Amino acid sequence: MLLSPSSLCYCHALHTSRGTSSVSLSQRPLRLAVLGAGFAGLSVAWHLLQESPKDLRLRIDIYDEVGIGGGASGVSGGLLHPYSPKGKLLLWGADCWKECLKLLSIAEAAVGQNSYGFIVRRRGILRPAMNMKNLLILNDNAQNCLASCRIETVDKETAQNLVPKLCMPFESAFYMPEAVNIHPQRYLQALFLACENLAKELTTSGFGERELCLHKKSIHKLLDFEGEYDAVIVCLGAKADLLPELAGKLPLRTCRGVVAHMLLPADMGEDYPDHSPSILSDAWLAFQGPRSLYMGSTWEWKSRDSSPNVSDYESSSALEDLIPKASLVYPSIKDWAFSGARAGLRAMPPLTPHGSLPLLGCVNDVLGGNRTCNYWLFGGLGSRGLFYHGWLGKLTAQAVLSSNEELIPYELTSWKRIKQ
Numbered sequence: 001m002l003l004s005p006s007s008l009c010y011c012h013a014l015h016t017s018r019g020t021s022s023v024s025l026s027q028r029p030l031r032l033a034v035l036g037a038g039f040a041g042l043s044v045a046w047h048l049l050q051e052s053p054k055d056l057r058l059r060i061d062i063y064d065e066v067g068i069g070g071g072a073s074g075v076s077g078g079l080l081h082p083y084s085p086k087g088k089l090l091l092w093g094a095d096c097w098k099e100c101l102k103l104l105s106i107a108e109a110a111v112g113q114n115s116y117g118f119i120v121r122r123r124g125i126l127r128p129a130m131n132m133k134n135l136l137i138l139n140d141n142a143q144n145c146l147a148s149c150r151i152e153t154v155d156k157e158t159a160q161n162l163v164p165k166l167c168m169p170f171e172s173a174f175y176m177p178e179a180v181n182i183h184p185q186r187y188l189q190a191l192f193l194a195c196e197n198l199a200k201e202l203t204t205s206g207f208g209e210r211e212l213c214l215h216k217k218s219i220h221k222l223l224d225f226e227g228e229y230d231a232v233i234v235c236l237g238a239k240a241d242l243l244p245e246l247a248g249k250l251p252l253r254t255c256r257g258v259v260a261h262m263l264l265p266a267d268m269g270e271d272y273p274d275h276s277p278s279i280l281s282d283a284w285l286a287f288q289g290p291r292s293l294y295m296g297s298t299w300e301w302k303s304r305d306s307s308p309n310v311s312d313y314e315s316s317s318a319l320e321d322l323i324p325k326a327s328l329v330y331p332s333i334k335d336w337a338f339s340g341a342r343a344g345l346r347a348m349p350p351l352t353p354h355g356s357l358p359l360l361g362c363v364n365d366v367l368g369g370n371r372t373c374n375y376w377l378f379g380g381l382g383s384r385g386l387f388y389h390g391w392l393g394k395l396t397a398q399a400v401l402s403s404n405e406e407l408i409p410y411e412l413t414s415w416k417r418i419k420q
């Protein structure tokens with residue numbers, strides 16, 4: 001389905017949102033619906049509040065059938081750095097990295113010091129080279145790393161000072177000291193709290209009133225929103241194409257991933273040192289503390305199972321897959337005990353000459369017919385949703401508020417020009 005920006009049909013309320021029509025602004029607030037409360041939905045909600053003109057009256061309704069972090073975001077490994085598996089800086093890597101770190105800090109500031117544990121673990125990420133080809137490519141790409149997220153090539157001794165008993169098949173590892181891992185559930189709850197605080201702050205400071213509501217509700221049809229809202233932003237992850245209006249129209253593949261939670265028993269081994277980084281290899285280890293880590297992830301292509309629940313059978317297959325991979329670099333994983341598993345469904349976008357890029361843009365033309373509301377998509381975040389959500393959430397919010405799809409880079413909207 002073709003959609004050129006000039007063919008977009010923008011509604012009146014959105015046109016006036018940045019402009020001068022005080023009559024329409026005083027009549028009723030601008031009403032926006034955000035579908036999904038994962039990384040994508042909450043980033044869009046934050047940026048809609050943050051980027052809208054201060055005197056605008058605005059109502060944002062967030063809909064999620066499970067609640068905050070009910071999809072892939074809530075079970076993700078929470079590993080964050082701006083590089084591909086080959087160590088190449090991803091497209092718009094600097095912007096995505098910067099905006100994501102900003103959102104993480106905003107979420108941390110919203111909860112302040114509390115007893116619930118960390119939101120962001122700033123201990124870096126270490127990737128041991130797994131074969132000679134891998135070593136050469138990573139070495140090459142490391143030369144072009146960001147100054148704000150360096151890649152250091154480290155020898156065995158340095159790496160083992162970082163991670164005791166680390167096994168390095170090729171005596172060399174790549175260390176990203178500024179990379180982080182987050183606790184996804186805590187982060188999402190905190191980001192929602194930050195959104196609520198911002199809405200209150202803007203309202204009480206005498207600017208246009210802001211309302212923000214979270215509805216635990218399942219969405220069955222996009223067109224149910226017609227007449228109710230000025231714009232609807234679809235952030236439903238791997239379930240976006242279950243909506244009848246989008247079914248068969250999004251170039252997405254789905255892939256289920258299981259993450260295992262591992263604990264180090266009290267009578268076993270030494271604590272994982274507080275200063276030590278998380279580890280990336282064929283399986284990743286996202287450390288949560290001295291005796292707690294998440295190990296991931298499996299890749300079950302074509303699965304449509306989005307349930308976070310994992311059966312005993314699925315857990316043991318996941319362990320059979322992940323433990324040998326993790327043991328290659330971190331043999332001590334054998335001392336850790338399995339304490340449970342969760343799963344999520346990734347929405348994988350197609351591979352383009354620029355890599356696998358999320359799918360963004362206005363989807364009115366995809367829906368067809370004359371619409372009184374603008375429908376937008378922020379989906380296909382693949383296996384790097386945390387990395388993409390900050391900057392692309394900001395761009396989506398700006399595009400929605402100004403009804404201007406051209407604010408989004410062409411590469412992210414060009415999926416609409418490919419015939420399904």
Ligand SMILES: Cc1cc2nc3c(=O)[nH]c(=O)nc-3n(C[C@H](O)[C@H](O)[C@H](O)COP(=O)(O)OP(=O)(O)OC[C@H]3O[C@@H](n4cnc5c(N)ncnc54)[C@H](O)[C@@H]3O)c2cc1C
Nearest residue numbers: 036038040065071072073077078079219237257344385386
């Ligand atoms: C196992 C695993 C590990 C991962 N690890 C990482 C990682 O370390 N780093 C990283 O950057 N990325 C990681 N990812 C990828 C990342 O989790 C995703 O890219 C990201 O979560 C997608 O966010 P989203 O908001 O688009 O979708 P989701 O988080 O899936 O959010 C969609 C929301 O929509 C709701 N919803 C769906 N359908 C409906 C409906 N009909 N009505 C109402 N609500 C609905 C769901 O409940 C859900 O809360 C991982 C993914 C998986 C599966």
